[in-house]
Amino acid sequence: MNHKLKTILFKSISLLPNKADDYCYHKIQSFFDKLTLEDRLKSVELTYLRLLKVLDDLNINLKDKIVFEVGSGWFPSMPYFFKYKFEVKRVYTVDINQHFKKQTVLKLNDLFLKKYNCKVLSNQENPYQLPNGVEYFPNYNVVKKKNPDVDIVFSRYVLSHMDANDVDALHKKMKSELKKGSYVIHFISPSDLRQHSDSNLSQQAFLKYSKSEWSKIHTKFDFHNRLRLPQFLEIFKKYDYEIIHLEYESLSKGTKKYDLFKKIELHEDYTKYSDEELTAGNIFLILKV
Template identity: 40%
Template sequence: MSLKLTFKSFFFRFLEILPNKQGEQVYHKVQELFSKENLDFKIRSSHNTFRTFQDITREQGIEIKDRVVIEIGSGWLPLMPYFFRYMGKAEKVETFDLNRHYQRENIEKLNEAFSGEYEVEINKVKESAYSLPEAIKYYPNSNILDQKLTNCDLVFSRFVLEHLRPETIKSMHLKFKKELKPGAHIVHLISPGDHRAYLDKELSLQDFLKYSRREWQKKQTRFDYHNRLRLPEYLEIFNNLDLKIVHLTYEVPDRNSEYYRKFEALNLHPDFTDFTDEELMAGAINIILKV
């Protein structure tokens, strides 16, 4: 295990023993201090994500112009809401997060950088605690399961589903099926690989598949939870709820790649041996569901 990964694991274990509120506060502060990604990089990265969103939705004739979009998982900045509003011309974007990460100072920097880069005018609501424009609503400390969604045309998530418990994913999509208007769409971008491999380059992106459920649970905390669901398991959840899958793409590495070599060296736990290599390694999953 790399030094970076060792430190991160130790740090999360330390946060886990703190009272919830203090643990969240420390986590928030450290994330701010040690984030290496500058604002320009974050904007460019989110622009690439928006292009992916445009590519896969256009194939299905899905438009967000003058529509209401809900984002699950706000993160630290309203990056995708800005692209939905100013590039996609959405009427309104509502973004929900279990935590409160937005800070006025950071969003004011984003407003300046975004308006300069894309030549758009961002009219902030004067009384907004976060310097957000009127068309973007932020709901921190909010569970999407507790919200009313009847006015929503499209639900979007980016790298969120892999951090939710399977039962939560099921409950969420059952709610979507019951409350969203007929014809509404749900777009998920899912990163199902072992995120520890981003810190330790020696690890396979499927490394966590060698552990039993109990062993894996001992290795993670609420701050780095990953459900380890494989592609067929996501699809089974959606199919069991009779949600129509109108788009599905994913990446699988070349058999001659270093990525594949690392995977082949793994001793998979019996829980995962009934899956094909493609099902186990499917990454960068992009899926669109229709209600």
């Protein structure tokens, strides 16, 4: 779908009453999303493998640790990798929305068994049929609630969809709550998600707008804070996190994506950053408290 039509659609359903707007959003996502559960799990497997390699390199063992996942998404993909591959003790997964469905979790249980030879036993008392050791808390605000005592905080492509002030507040809060030596692991995708449905749109197209202009375009269904890599790093350094791993990809000159980026007339808020900083994407970093 053209990104302009998608914006109009999201704007329209955001005018509906609470719950009705979420219901319509889920229906629309289901209609247009042609990815299978196996497709989605394969994508998360790549995150797991990327994380596994770096943790091995850093000699960090997650066995018997307690993990707190910020941003559960549509089904418990990373919690299963944490439980059955990293052998953590427990995973708390929380989300500002409520996306999990019992039917999807049951399908995932069977799929995970077949793909990874891991026996996933549903907890019959769990309303979502999640296995023991995986606990889901929807409608959960990590900035306002007191979070559990954990060893690892993890997020996968979530930080860019939080209000910038909340990103700051979350890291201030975690710094005071987490034990010294705890780890915070983030995968961040700071690109304009509208380009997923419109290949002629640059991954950085939203950098041409002022704050007020951008606030009129996006909705709660496609919210993006537009923070660039240096801005994320400023927040982490502000609260004295140790950055023990950082990797990212930037656009290369001579590519179509780079050419699309160079056609953007950047808003003055972003002109102080280099091309590398502006286009840094697929960010993966590990912080230590």
